[in-house]
Amino acid sequence: xxxxxxxxxxxxxxxxxxxxxxxxxxxxxxxxxxxxxxxxxxxxxxxxxxxxxxxxxxxxxxxxxxxxxxxxxxxxxxxxxxxxxxxxxxxxxxxxxxxxxxxxxxxxxxxxxxxxxxxxxxxxxxxxxxxxxxxxxxxxxxxxxxxxxxxxxxxxxxxxxxxxxxxxxxxxxxxxxxxxxxxxxxxxxxxxxxxxxxxxxxxxxxxxxxxxxxxxxxxxxxxxxxxxxxxxxxxxxxxxxxxxxxxxxxxxxxxxxxxxxxxxxxxxxxxxxxxxxxxxxxxxxxxxxxxxxxxxxxxxxxxxxxxxxxxxxxxxxxxxxxxxxxxxxxxxxxxxxxxxxxxxxxxxxxxxxxxxxxxxxxxxxxxxxxxxxxxxxxxxxxxxxxxxxxxxxxxxxxxxxxxxxxxxxxxx
Amino acid sequence: xxxxxxxxxxxxxxxxxxxxxxxxxxxxxxxxxxxxxxxxxxxxxxxxxxxxxxxxxxxxxxxxxxxxxxxxxxxxxxxxxxxxxxxxxxxxxxxxxxxxxxxxxxxxxxxxxxxxxxxxxxxxxxxxxxxxxxxxxxxxxxxxxxxxxxxxxxxxxx
Numbered sequence: 407x408x409x410x411x412x413x414x415x416x417x418x419x420x421x422x423x424x425x426x427x428x429x430x431x432x433x434x435x436x437x438x439x440x441x442x443x444x445x446x447x448x449x450x451x452x453x454x455x456x457x458x459x460x461x462x463x464x465x466x467x468x469x470x471x472x473x474x475x476x477x478x479x480x481x482x483x484x485x486x487x488x489x490x491x492x493x494x495x496x497x498x499x500x501x502x503x504x505x506x507x508x509x510x511x512x513x514x515x516x517x518x519x520x521x522x523x524x525x526x527x528x529x530x531x532x533x534x535x536x537x538x539x540x541x542x543x544x545x546x547x548x549x550x551x552x553x554x555x556x557x558x559x560x561x562x563x564x565x566x567x568x569x570x571x572x573x574x575x576x577x578x579x580x581x582x583x584x585x586x587x588x589x590x591x592x593x594x595x596x597x598x599x600x601x602x603x604x605x606x607x608x609x610x611x612x613x614x615x616x617x618x619x620x621x622x623x624x625x626x627x628x629x630x631x632x633x634x635x636x637x638x639x640x641x642x643x644x645x646x647x648x649x650x651x652x653x654x655x656x657x658x659x660x661x662x663x664x665x666x667x668x669x670x671x672x673x674x675x676x677x678x679x680x681x682x683x684x685x686x687x688x689x690x691x692x693x694x695x696x697x698x699x700x701x702x703x704x705x706x707x708x709x710x711x712x713x714x715x716x717x718x719x720x721x722x723x724x725x726x727x728x729x730x731x732x733x734x735x736x737x738x739x740x741x742x743x744x745x746x747x748x749x750x751x752x753x754x755x756x757x758x759x760x761x762x763x764x765x766x767x768x769x770x771x772x773x774x775x776x777x778x779x780x781x782x783x784x785x786x787x788x789x790x791x792x793x794x795x796x797x798x799x800x801x802x803x804x805x806x807x808x809x810x811x812x813x814x815x816x817x818x
Numbered sequence: 819x820x821x822x823x824x825x826x827x828x829x830x831x832x833x834x835x836x837x838x839x840x841x842x843x844x845x846x847x848x849x850x851x852x853x854x855x856x857x858x859x860x861x862x863x864x865x866x867x868x869x870x871x872x873x874x875x876x877x878x879x880x881x882x883x884x885x886x887x888x889x890x891x892x893x894x895x896x897x898x899x900x901x902x903x904x905x906x907x908x909x910x911x912x913x914x915x916x917x918x919x920x921x922x923x924x925x926x927x928x929x930x931x932x933x934x935x936x937x938x939x940x941x942x943x944x945x946x947x948x949x950x951x952x953x954x955x956x957x958x959x960x961x962x963x964x965x966x967x968x969x970x971x972x973x974x975x976x
Contacts, residue, residue, distance in 0.1 A: 551837050572842055573973075611926070612843055613971040633971040634964035655922050657962025754962030 410698070412767055413451055415444065416796035422467035423774050423792045424476065432798065433457070433476055435464035441478050443495070459486050459497045466510045470517040479508035479522050485532070487520075487541055500541040502530045510556050516563045519582060523554030529568055531580050531600070546578055546601040556617045560624045564589040564598060567627055569615025575629045575637075577605040593625055596644040604644075610635050610653045616662040616676070621669055622784070630661035630674055638672075640688050650688045657754030663775040667786035667803050673697065675772035678756045679764055681791055681801060697789075697801045698766050770794035842973045845887055853885045857893035864900045868907055874916050876904050881924040884931075886974035894976065898938075901931045902945045905953055913953060917960045925961040930969045930976045932957065 416436035423434045432451065435441045439460045444451035462481035469476045476495070479485040483504050486497040502508065506525030513520045519533040522543070527550040530543035552572035559566055559580070566580035579598035581589050595604035609615055613633030620627055628638045634656045642649035661676035667683070671694070675681040680698035684691055757765040772793040778800055779788035792798045830836045846853055860879055867876035880901050885893040908916065920928065935943065935950050958966065 551841055572837065608844075611968045611972040612974065613968075631971075633968045635968075655926075655968070656964045658964050660964075660967055754964050 410767055410802070411800040413798045414796055415451060415792075415798050418796055419770070419794035420773070420792045420796055420798070422464050422478065423790075423798065424467040424469035425776075425778065425790070426469060427471040427474055429778065433467050433469055434792070434798070435467060435478070436796070437463065439463060439480065439482070441467055441476075455495055457486075457488055457495055457497070460484065462507075465508060468511045468513050468520065470513045473517045475513075475517070477511050477513065477520050479511040481507035483508060483524075485511060485522050485541075498540060500530075500532050500543065502532070502543050503545065504528050504530060506553075509554060512557045512559055514559045514563050514580070515561055516586075518563075518585060519580070521557045521559070521566055521580060523557050523568060525553040527552060527554070529554055529557065529566070529578070531566070531582060533582055533585050544582055544600055546580075548601070549603065549606075550576070555615060556629075558617075558619045560592070560594070560620050561622070562589065562592060562624060565592060565594055565604070565620075565624070567618040567620060567629075569618040569629050569631075571614045573609045573612040573614060573631065575607045575609075575615050575618050575627070576603060577627065578603055591644060593641045593643055605639075605641070605648075607637065607639055607648075607651070609633055609637065610655065613660065616660070617664050619664055619666055619672075621666045623669055626669075628664055628666065628672055630664050630676065632660045634658065634660045636661065636664065636672070636674055636684060636691070638686070638691055652686070652688075652691050654684065654691050654693070656693075658756070659754070662771060662773055663791075665775045665777055665786070665789060667777070667789065668784075671803075673775055673786075673789055673803065675768075675775045675791055677771045678754070679766040679768040679770065679772060679793070680756065681772065681775060681789065683803065695804075697804060698768075767799055768793045768795055768797055839973060840888065843887065846885065846890070850889050850893075853890045854893040854896075856883065857885055857890075857896045861896050861900045864904060868904060873904060873908050873912065874919050877901075877916060877920065877928070878924065880904065881920065881927045884927050884976050886976050897976075898931060898934055901928075902935055902943070905932075905935070905949060906945055910952060913956045914960070917957055922961070925957060926965055926968045926972075927976065929954075929957055929961070929965050930972070933969060934976060 415434055418437040421435045421437050425432050431443055431445050433441055433443045439462055441457040441464055442453055443455035445454045460480040460482050464478050464480045467478050474490060476488040477485060485500040485502055485508055487500060488495040488497050502522060504524040504526045508522050508524045510523040511520060519531055522530045529546040532541045532543045535542045550570060552570050554568050554570050556569040564579060564581045566578045568576045577594050579602040581598050581600055589598045609631035611633035613631035615629050615631050618629040626638055626640045630636050636654045638652045639648045640650040659677035661674040663676060664672055664674035666672050670685055670687055672684045673681050680696045682696045683694045685694045686692060759765050770793055772791045774792040776790060777786040778790040781787040786803055788800055788802055790800050863879050864876045880897060884897055932950055932954050935945055939947050
């Protein structure tokens with residue numbers, strides 16, 4: 407195991423990110439209406455392609471690992487499916503029929519369809535229409551009352567989970583007649599016409615659901631909400647209440663993203679700028695540790711990369727060394743820099759260094775957490791995170807609970 | 819300026835499928851009368867416990883199933899008054915121990931009431947800002963900033 411790999415891909419936020427099937431390329435949106443494809447070149451990334459078709463900010467990108475197609479969706483209410491040809495990436499229009507921004511997109515596991523969430527209280531399940539040579543959508547509207555913020559497909563290719571801004575997570579049937587074989591009964595439900603609502607769950611304090619995710623087996627569903635909570639639901643059978651509905655309330659700021667790394671572990675990250683590993687089972691879940699341990703990392707926090715940001719912008723004044731020095735002199739009468747705040751006084755605060763920079767690798771909210779690499783047993787061994795600081799970080803997922811697991815992750 | 823007049827149109831009145839605040843949380847299953855009854859019972863209980871010096875017990879009682887939502891203003895006022903009475907009659911040195919004995923749900927509720935108390939300062943409230951700030955600081959230390967986020971997020975206003 408090694409230290410995390412850190413890449414500064416953009417000076418601004420990354421609003422969408424997806425890796426190519428072989429991980430040699432990454433498609434990101436640097437907070438604009440264009441998606442960029444970078445190709446890995448040793449320790450750096452070279453810009454090789456630009457996908458320009460959208461008029462407004464791209465909100466999400468998904469890259470099908472089997473079919474090698476990219477789908478992008480944007481605030482301009484459109485989505486495009488990009489196919490690689492001899493002459494570069496070619497877009498195909500998707501007829502979404504939505505009147506607000508598209509917010510999230512996910513390929514189904516078999517990649518014969520994808521789902522797009524939107525601000526017009528609609529989930530569009532899109533599939534290819536051979537006749538017209540475009541992608542058309544079947545819409546799910548009920549009972550959505552607000553913007554759909556996140557989506558995730560069940561591994562069986564039929565069920566779809568959606569997290570919304572009204573604080574609810576829904577499980578739907580995403581079956582499309584005429585496109586695929588009739589689905590068999592699942593643990594979430596047995597009648598599965600298109601758009602059938604199978605289950606709904608509320609966040610504990612009514613916070614927006616930022617991200618939902620099915621476990622690798624599909625029998626459990628996890629979501630993170632803006633009330634600093636992580637909820638895990640274990641289904642028991644069609645039309646039955648869930649076998650377990652576990653809520654973990656956190657002392658820290660809310661998570662915006664999560665991914666299952668195995669059937670008994672989840673990595674979640676968000677506004678406190680560090681990916682945190684949770685472990686548990688049907689009987690309960692708890693924080694195991696942070697993958698980003700400031701006290702154990704010896705690496706320099708890439709000052710060159712952060713130096714680039716000196717333009718700063720509004721609200722970044724707190725990260726300025728000179729500013730902090732004068733602030734300390736003013737408020738505390740200190741001549742030098744403030745003492746290192748490695749141990750914050752309150753529970754759940756992100757540690758800040760003497761120079762005002764966060765001691766975590768990410769310097770701003772993490773907005774994407776996804777699996778990067780799997781080991782032989784099918785568990786995730788590496789994840790990637792990307793955030794508002796424009797950084798892409800590849801993290802080894804260090805062992806589970808206890809010292810033995812952690813020691814295995816050490817370099818000898 | 820007439821071309822800007824459309825900006826003053828209340829579009830929610832024209833939209834059929836408008837999302838109301840009450841759609842965002844489930845109403846209290848006890849109903850307004852049940853909530854008020856519970857609040858009155860608890861207020862009496864709290865007065866007893868405080869006079870006997872059992873602050874943790876009093877806090878525990880008042881912070882379990884507090885009234886929330888619309889139409890229960892009387893119960894809310896009663897509960898807030900009882901809670902501020904408890905906060906006022908606690909010695910500063912005891913606060914950390916008391917806070918640690920509370921459950922997570924109760925800590926969240928307490929934070930909500932502290933903010934409510936702060937909002938009422940200067941409007942005839944008899945609780946002082948320094949008391950509330952002290953409770954707030956100690957509670958944040960124990961329950962973390964997540965507790966504050968939950969209070970800000972929660973639509974079930976206390």
